Amino acid sequence: MTSWERVYEKWNSFQQLEPSLKEELDQLEGDQTALEDAFYKELSFGTGGMRGVIGAGINRMNVYTIRKAVNGLANYLLEHTVNVKDRGVVISYDSRHMSREFALETAKVLGAYGITAYVFTSLRPTPLLSFAVRYLGAVSGVMITASHNPPEYNGFKVYNEDGGQITPDQASKIISYIGETQDELLVPYLEQDQLEEKELLNWVKDEIDNAYLERLVQISKLHSDEIAEAKQMPFVFTPLHGTAYELVTSGLKQLNFNNVHIVGEQALPDPEFSTVTSPNPEEHQAFSMAMELGKTIDAEILLATDPDADRLGVAVKKHTGDYQVLTGNQLGALLLDYILSHSDKALLKSGRMLKTVVTSELGRAIADSYGIKTINTLTGFKYIGEKIHEFDATGESFVFGYEESYGYLISSFARDKDAVQAAMMACEMAYYWKKQDKTLLDVLHGLYEKHGFYLEGMTSLTFKGKEGSEQISAIMDSIRQHPMESIADFQVEKIEDYLTGERIIVDEKEKVEEIELPNENMMKFILEQDSWVCLRPSGTEPKIKCYYGVCGKNVQDSKDKLTALQKEMDEQLNLSTKR
Structure with missing residues (x-):
């Protein structure tokens, strides 16, 4: 039995599994491909939170993956911030499927640690959540949203006490605490009536909107x-x-x-x-x-x-x-x-x-x-x-x-x-x-x-599932191993690899400059004539994105240059998938 099958069996035999999730597992019985995709890995918690398809499995958005993430967040807050229980966490949510339910699940797990939750009585925008964290002096914020993803998605986005999305360093620590949670099915939580009785759940109405x-x-x-x-x-x-x-x-x-x-x-x-x-x-x-x-x-x-x-x-x-x-x-x-x-x-x-x-x-x-x-x-x-x-x-x-x-x-x-x-x-x-x-x-x-006649564009390739993630990694590896010397007759002047934090000056092969930014899996090619191309896997969708920028003599010149770059990069990406 493979590792994902063992996790599946654990879920499938769990007596208290949410009925809707149990029903979904029953429907998927025998569909090895679908089950593997749902259980082969944990839903990734990135630098801002997590986002994924709603459904059963550790690679899906559901009450159990939410509880596990909140469990890690609660332990992080208790260790790394002050007056956590009194200051509390603000929680908002959008119009997606399960958004309100996931918001309440967040409050329930926080409540098990004695941490007060401020939950909006109805849906609110992300920027209001950011403002509310600062306005209330809260220690953190959670926004339940998948932004502009398709309807089957939802997400869990974490904010720090400054009202900004958590930094990579903060995310890394939270991920570590999430990893210490042994079993997502057994995370402690309180029921809503218990939270209200203990005054650990505060419903937020119009005060924040007016401010x-x-x-x-x-x-x-x-x-x-x-x-x-x-x-x-x-x-x-x-x-x-x-x-x-x-x-x-x-x-x-x-x-x-x-x-x-x-x-x-x-x-x-x-x-x-x-x-x-x-x-x-x-x-x-x-x-x-x-x-x-x-x-x-x-x-x-x-x-x-x-x-x-x-x-x-x-x-x-x-x-x-x-x-x-x-x-x-x-x-x-x-x-x-x-x-x-x-x-x-x-x-x-x-x-x-x-x-x-x-x-x-x-x-x-x-x-x-x-x-x-x-x-x-x-x-x-x-x-x-x-x-x-x-x-x-x-x-x-x-x-x-x-x-x-x-x-x-x-x-x-x-x-x-x-x-x-x-x-x-x-x-x-x-x-x-x-x-x-x-x-x-x-x-x-x-x-x-x-x-100047600046013009930009972006194209993307979508790769879904486990195989898709591997293809995206392969494309980035291929581009690094075979860096382009020219793109659409534009000579490459600099290569910026944000994963290694290095900028290579092409004409001076020995000259390498440090990029003073955090490391990220992204590459940018600075071209002659004020043009550039950048490759970056999306952090929220199963896509690899290619960005372009030019500055021509006039609008038509810029359009022609952008078209040439896009055509060349489409060919390069297709070649990379075959290498």
């Missing part, structure tokens, strides 16, 4: 008289069946945007996300209904948030009347320029703009023009949150942070990407430029003309 909205209105760059005036510019907003409806509409109302139209079919929470192929604003199909409504009311821009409201997508009306979906890099550049152009120059002297290594260099060019230093981080907003925390000690000032995957943060009262902040600022920005007879596309073209 958040008070801070939200303060990020506006409009003068008080401009805020007070009624704004009839039409917008369309869709929360894509997720958590953002209340906070986004309330935030816009505070600025007197009175002509906001909601996509009614997508306004209510729906764990199946039944009106979209994917609840991801990065996917253009997610805007289909918003575009239909936008054309009906002649809306200037369309807003779409993902299920846990940490990502924002924006589509802008073109002069033809159709809509163009902005990339995350484009919206980030527009927001950055608007914020810096409306900020006190004296306050910007110590200002810092944060972006990831795969985010457009247009942001750096804009920041440079305002005298703002740009700092690169690894991919993942946890690294941006960690840098903001460092600024508290260094005296540097955070002015804006973003990543190409539709994540933005304008004010650090939250410490994770915040689609609510970004939605409000995007509407304000569109309103400001409309008063000057410009669309956001006009402004974007002006930024290109001034700073």
